[in-house]
Amino acid sequence: MNRQRLSLWWFIGTLLFALLSMLVPLPAPLEPFKPYWLALVLLYWALESEDRVSLGLAFLLGLGADLFDGVLLGEQALRLTALVFIALRFRSRLRFFPMWQQTLAVLALLLNDRILLLVVRVLSGSPVPPASWWISPFVGAALWPFLFLLLDDLRARLRIQ
Amino acid sequence: MARSRDESSPLFAGNAAGTLRLISYLALAMVLMVLDHRNGWLWRVRYAASAVVEPVYRLANLPGAGMRTLTVAFADRKLLTEQNQRLREDLLLANARLNRMAAVAEQNQRLKELLDTQHSLELNVQLARVVGVDLGAWQQRLVINLGARDGVKPGQPVIDAHGVIGQVVEVLPTTAVVMLVTDPAHAIPVVVERSGLRTVAYGARDGSGMVLPNIPLAADVRPGDKLLTSGLGGRFPPGFPVGKVESVGLGASGMFRAAQVQPAADIDRSEDVLLLHDQAEPAGPPTPAAPSGPPTGLAPAPGAAAGGMPAAAASAGNPPSAPTPARTAGTAPAPAGGAR
Numbered sequence: 320m321n322r323q324r325l326s327l328w329w330f331i332g333t334l335l336f337a338l339l340s341m342l343v344p345l346p347a348p349l350e351p352f353k354p355y356w357l358a359l360v361l362l363y364w365a366l367e368s369e370d371r372v373s374l375g376l377a378f379l380l381g382l383g384a385d386l387f388d389g390v391l392l393g394e395q396a397l398r399l400t401a402l403v404f405i406a407l408r409f410r411s412r413l414r415f416f417p418m419w420q421q422t423l424a425v426l427a428l429l430l431n432d433r434i435l436l437l438v439v440r441v442l443s444g445s446p447v448p449p450a451s452w453w454i455s456p457f458v459g460a461a462l463w464p465f466l467f468l469l470l471d472d473l474r475a476r477l478r479i480q
Numbered sequence: 481m482a483r484s485r486d487e488s489s490p491l492f493a494g495n496a497a498g499t500l501r502l503i504s505y506l507a508l509a510m511v512l513m514v515l516d517h518r519n520g521w522l523w524r525v526r527y528a529a530s531a532v533v534e535p536v537y538r539l540a541n542l543p544g545a546g547m548r549t550l551t552v553a554f555a556d557r558k559l560l561t562e563q564n565q566r567l568r569e570d571l572l573l574a575n576a577r578l579n580r581m582a583a584v585a586e587q588n589q590r591l592k593e594l595l596d597t598q599h600s601l602e603l604n605v606q607l608a609r610v611v612g613v614d615l616g617a618w619q620q621r622l623v624i625n626l627g628a629r630d631g632v633k634p635g636q637p638v639i640d641a642h643g644v645i646g647q648v649v650e651v652l653p654t655t656a657v658v659m660l661v662t663d664p665a666h667a668i669p670v671v672v673e674r675s676g677l678r679t680v681a682y683g684a685r686d687g688s689g690m691v692l693p694n695i696p697l698a699a700d701v702r703p704g705d706k707l708l709t710s711g712l713g714g715r716f717p718p719g720f721p722v723g724k725v726e727s728v729g730l731g732a733s734g735m736f737r738a739a740q741v742q743p744a745a746d747i748d749r750s751e752d753v754l755l756l757h758d759q760a761e762p763a764g765p766p767t768p769a770a771p772s773g774p775p776t777g778l779a780p781a782p783g784a785a786a787g788g789m790p791a792a793a794a795s796a797g798n799p800p801s802a803p804t805p806a807r808t809a810g811t812a813p814a815p816a817g818g819a820r
Contacts, residue, residue, distance in 0.1 A: 339536065339539060339540055340616075341614070342540035342614055343543050343613075343614065344540075344544055344612045344613060344614040345739060350614075355681065357513075374498075374501050374505050375505070376501060378505050378508070378509065381509075381672065382512075385678050386525065386526060386529055386533065386538060388615050389526060389621075390615070391513050391516055392513065392516040393509040393510065393511075393512030393513040393516065394509075394513060395511070396509045397506055397507075397509035397510065397687065401502075401506065404502045407498070408498070439513065443484045443517050446685075448685065449686050454776050479628070479786075
């Protein structure tokens with residue numbers, strides 16, 4: 320019982336931490352390299368414990384992120400819902416991919432996310448962002464193996480589901 | 481770990497229920513986006529949720545603030561001494577200039593009193609700190625640590641030591657969001673200091689600075705020209721530096737010339753900013769002075785007023801007996817017009 324509660328808190332904690340790290344500013348030259356932490360952590364949980372991650376959770380998390388960013392209510396909710404849907408759909412295959420293949424899949428997911436964002440932005444009348452805007456998914460994919468191993472290792476150490 | 485596959489994670493094909501749920505969530509998100517885009521009520525939700533949002537902003541600010549503290553704590557003693565020395569020299573220079581300006585300002589004040597103009601050179605400002613929060617990539621916005629409780633209102637200009645930074649767009653109870661002059665949605669009326677040409681500076685669409693998209697072909701604008709706020713439009717008080725023209729070229733349409741402008745303010749590096757409190761003079765023509773013409777008794781009342789007021793003329797019957805009521809009717813609107 321206690322272990323279960325701990326694992327639930329661990330789950331919530333990592334997601335909140337990811338939400339917060341989206342808000343922490345980086346030095347200006349590093350700004351385009353900022354990965355979409357929230358998507359990465361949510362993806363990890365979608366692959367590792369699907370019974371906790373659902374489309375509704377992704378939607379609510381995205382709404383929370385929109386509330387903090389103050390951009391357009393529903394933008395990240397849309398992106399995260401689409402992301403989690405694809406991840407859950409191909410979960411069984413993604414889980415047993417070797418790491419490099421999984422990384423490529425994550426890259427594809429993050430690029431898809433950027434394209435969605437671009438569509439939303441352009442439809443809402445914002446200018447088309449510069450080329451450096453496309454760096455972020457690659458940084459996210461490059462960080463994926465480390466994030467995955469780190470979270471997996473921590474979970475094993477804490478002996479939680 | 482071996483787990484038996486269950487219905488919820490099929491290996492290949494998905495189930496229709498999942499797709500349906502996806503579609504409904506996506507539709508909900510789109511409805512939210514459209515509503516928000518049309519009405520902008522996200523800020524009302526945000527204001528209500530500020531009890532949660534603001535502490536999170538403070539929390540997100542901690543790493544940046546910690547880094548600054550660490551930089552100071554571990555900074556070289558020599559470096560600090562040098563910095564201190566430089567600041568002291570700057571202060572000395574600034575004070576010397578101020579002392580010289582004081583006499584000029586006083587003279588200016590006297591002259592202005594003679595000319596009977598209202599605005600003064602004094603600044604009513606409030607110091608605000610920038611809260612280090614990243615509001616999404618390519619958002620040309622800042623969060624400052626003053627809000628509605630400190631009397632901040634939307635539309636207040638924000639400046640730093642070098643020039644205009646932007647204006648307050650949204651106010652939460654203890655924080656406020658500032659739109660920078662480099663935001664593509666921002667426009668600021670400017671005047672070229674050298675030639676007096678008035679134009680409007682917009683944020684560049686790629687977020688790199690500002691642009692003057694419509695300078696007449698014959699106008700005199702050169703690289704290196706300084707831009708000041710012109711005070712037109714009534715939002716920014718006149719005379720604050722806005723930026724410097726970097727390059728001038730032919731615009732996309734070929735009908736105008738366009739200039740790239742480097743903002744004067746340290747937009748990326750400012751930690752402390754100033755909020756201007758005295759709003760500029762309201763837009764529009766000045767209120768007309770009280771009528772000080774000849775006394776109304778001398779006005780050519782009956783004949784002239786009859787055309788303008790058919791009702792009065794119709795009720796008056798015969799013209800010779802009309803003067804008294806017509807005159808009072810004719811003078812009554814004048815004070816009302818003056819007060820408007």
